[in-house]
Amino acid sequence: MTETRTAFRTCPLCEAGCGLEISVEIAKKGDRTEERVTRIRGDMNDVFSHGYICPKGSTLKQLHDDPDRLRRPLVKRNGVHVEVSWPEAWDEVAGRLGEIIERHGRESVAAYLGNPGAHNVGALLYNRTFLQGLGSRRRFSASTVDQMPKQVACGYVFGSGATIPVPDLDHTDYLLMLGANPYASNGSLCTAPDFPGRLEAIRARGGRVVVVDPRRSRTAEEADLWVPIRPGADAYFLMSIVQVLFAETLVRLPEHIADLVNGVDDVREAASAFAPEVTSAVTGLEPDLVRRVARELAAAPSAAVYGRIGTTTTEFGTTTSWLVEVVNALTGNLDRRGGAMFTTPAVGSPSTRGKPGVGAGFRIGRGGGKTVVRGYPEVMGEYPVAALAEEITEAGDERIRALVTVAGNPVLSTPHSQQLDAALDALDFMVSVDIYLNETTRHADVILPPPSQLQREHYDVALLSFAVRNVANYSDAVLALDDDQPDEWEILCKLALIAQGLGPDADPSLADEAQIDALVRSAIADPTSPIHGRDADEIRAQLDRHRGPTRQLDFMLQTGPYGAAFGANPNGASIDHLRANPHGVDYGPLQTRLPDALRTKSGRVELAPAELLADVARMHAHLDEFTRRDLVLVGRRHLRSNNSWMHNIDVLVKGKPRCTLHVHPDDAARLGVREGSVARITSRVGSVDAVVEITDGIRPGVVSLPHGWGHGQPGTRLRVAAERAGVNSNVLTDHQAIDPLSGTSVLNGIPVTVVPV
Ligand SMILES: Nc1nc2c(c(=O)[nH]1)N[C@H]1C(S)=C(S)[C@@H](COP(=O)(O)OP(=O)(O)OC[C@H]3O[C@@H](n4cnc5c(=O)[nH]c(N)nc54)[C@H](O)[C@@H]3O)O[C@H]1N2
Ligand SMILES: Nc1nc2c(c(=O)[nH]1)N[C@H]1C(S)=C(S)[C@@H](COP(=O)(O)OP(=O)(O)OC[C@H]3O[C@@H](n4cnc5c(=O)[nH]c(N)nc54)[C@H](O)[C@@H]3O)O[C@H]1N2
Ligand code: SF4
Ligand SMILES: [Mo]
Secondary structure, eight states: OEEEEEEEEEOOSSTTOOEEEEEEEEEEETTEEEEEEEEEEEOTTOTTTTTOOOTTGGGHHHHHHOTTSOOSOEEEETTEEEEOOHHHHHHHHHHHHHHHHHHHOGGGEEEEEOGGGGGOHHHHHHHHHHHHHHOOSOEEEGGGGTTHHHHHHHHHHHSSTTOOOEEOTTTOSEEEEESOOHHHHOOSSSBOTTHHHHHHHHHHTTOEEEEEOSBOOHHHHTSSEEEOOOTTOHHHHHHHHHHHHHHTTOOOOOGGGGGGEEOHHHHHHHHTTOOHHHHHHHHOOOHHHHHHHHHHHHHSSSOEEEEOHHHHSSTTHHHHHHHHHHHHHHTTOBTSTTSEEOOOOTTOOTTTSSSTTOOOOOOSSGGGOBOTTTOOBOBTTBOOGGGHHHHHHSSGGGOOOEEEEESOOHHHHSSSHHHHHHHHHTOSEEEEEOSSOOTTGGGOSEEEOOOOGGGSOBOOTTGGGGBSEEEEOOBOOSSOOOTTOOOHHHHHHHHHHHHTTOOTTOOTHHHHHHHHHHHHHHHHHOTTSTTTTOOHHHHHHHHTTSOHHHHHHHHHHHHSTTBOTTTTSTTSBOHHHHHTOTTOEEEEEOOOOTTTTOOOSSSSEESSOHHHHHHHHHHHHTHHHHHTOSOEEEOOOOTTOOTTTOTTOHHHHOSSOOOOEEEOHHHHHHHTOOTTOEEEEEOSSOEEEEEEEEOSSBOTTEEEOOSSOOOOOTTOOOHHHHHTOOOOGGGTSOTTOEETTTTEEOOSSEEOEEEEO
16 A cells, blocks of 8 residues: 655755655555655745755755665774674774773864754754764864855954855845855855846846856856956955945945944055055956946945855955955945845844844954964864864874764865875774765774765754845654664764763763753843743753754744744744744845844944954965966866765766866967866876866866865775766865965965876
């Protein structure tokens, strides 16, 4: 007998968070029921995505069914990974990790937290449980090959590293987009399902879209104007815009906060030496073009500037991110409809908690921690991942001896990959929480696989904080866990308890109980919380119908800005309320939030933070540097790919090979490389060979290779990916090249040479 049911679920593969409608076939075989997914399509009734999905969304089924996806723990014995039971795996972890912590202390153990953890409520809420249990400051993550510069810049300006404005896509009249290609990526730090459709709508209502990118990306192709900037030069471009705004008296601060902006004169002063004629040699752009964009921004009824990965992973990543917000403010577009606005997320965020309008402000280097080898300070609780390898191999007695990776593949994702690949071999012990045996996890002594994407509940705790509408959407797991399979949060809790010395048999709920208890108690004691002064037992009685991430989420929703507050606001947000609304709940368009959202010490917008003003000197010093670079490498993304890990899904990788080197025809002629031939690309730290694709959709002097490839390594188990291995572009990126303000790697604008092979 078979029946079918329909489940609704948010796609966890990228930041767009599209609603999926999933058909599940239920077959009864004797006293067993077997469930399998038969179809996945866009949920037409989803309040945010309205049926939109991309080709990756429907592959959750293939991902779940992938025979290479790990379902049992692996332990390395005599150099080979063998399947073991969960108790055996935990014994191994407890024995070896315990011994290292005992002999060498907690700082001898490091953690790398990878990107999929940001799309996974179990990892998102329990990575911190794990880190607390571990008690080591040596934390690394994908943030320092990604968005950290934006967090640092916004931290200084608005007071918290999570208070980042997003372009109000659905209302803006003018969008200036730098280093983002949402037609491929579907958007980032700007959660907007069907980002391409929203861009088309801007133009359809008479607005303009301008794209700044060294490549004529698909997004640039669809825009009104492509500004083909030289890689890494966005800070100079934006500084010139600021200079023009002041020089032509186009500066208009947003009215509601005009008296609350510090540092306008300092910004004017800093920009004064960067007229478009001065920066032209660096940006490669005509001064007239820069002036035109500045004037258009100032004249538009509303406008938003938005910078993403092509601007953050550069040598002036933080300064560029700062200038994005400076331009938004100076053109009057900060915190107003159609401009750059702050989300009011349902699970709350630093900008909705505590006293409104003022806070502790932002700083780096808290606790005085530094990396041993290069002395990089703490930023948002972590160190630059570009320093991970040397902290393993060059830090003497203070070296990292053990590493835990959670949902990360840093061997493909972080700079100077060959160095990290070798360093991982030098560890005494490594544990990976991961679903695949890949380029990174092949080094692990123990691999602990979490359940598949379809076997877990979902809520975009992080990404809905940066959404272009205020939306909440919870999904239950679509499929049940396999026998014996622990949930990802249970794996992380158990690791925490093992690190605390409680041994391999510790019950993960212990850590979960401690965490929820602490959350409830602190909210009750907090005069700004909606449950201030309530009875802990009464709150717990309501919460304890759930456990794990769902319980924490219920707590966060209930105490958030739309929260039910445990009965005080009956129609408010809670797990029950969201379960009753499987297509999501729409809390409407973004609202004006300043000054309340500020958490600066001054209670004002700090438009000219000292740390950023100081970096302007570095911009002056580097003016010549750019013009000396003959050929530089940038990356790119493809709609059917996802960083380093979805290449084992046949439907996504079939067709023309995608890991090719894009070269402009003029460069091809000069370098002597032909279409379809193999070229050798060499940087300061490494060399790879890739097939050449000639295209005029790239600026001369720039070549492009996507990241996340380079599969087929010995000891991995990714059969489909191995057949389309590609090469790893991070063999070329340089671990020494770091944006000093945020510790973020320079992944774009890498000096290279290219020769025919
Ligand atoms: N040159 C260059 N390098 C880049 C970039 C670039 O633009 N250019 N982009 C950077 C950016 S923005 C990012 S975010 C990083 C990403 O780099 P990483 O943080 O390494 O993330 P992924 O490449 O997505 O690797 C995901 C890993 O998580 C595993 N995984 C997938 N789902 C789950 C899950 O649910 N649970 C667990 N435990 N594991 C899971 C996969 O098997 C894989 O091992 O790469 C960065 N690297
Ligand atoms: N299909 C797919 N979607 C993804 C991902 C994926 O791997 N595949 N990864 C996800 C992740 S982790 C992230 S962080 C987001 C990233 O999302 P986006 O920021 O939109 O990333 P990209 O699509 O790589 O677009 C970056 C653009 O920056 C350009 N660029 C390079 N250097 C410079 C420069 O110096 N200046 C300027 N102005 N532009 C430059 C590149 O040519 C490229 O077109 O995408 C997410 N979505
Ligand atoms: S754009 Fe594609 S991968 Fe991203 S959430 Fe939507 S369906 Fe999933
Ligand atoms: Mo990312």
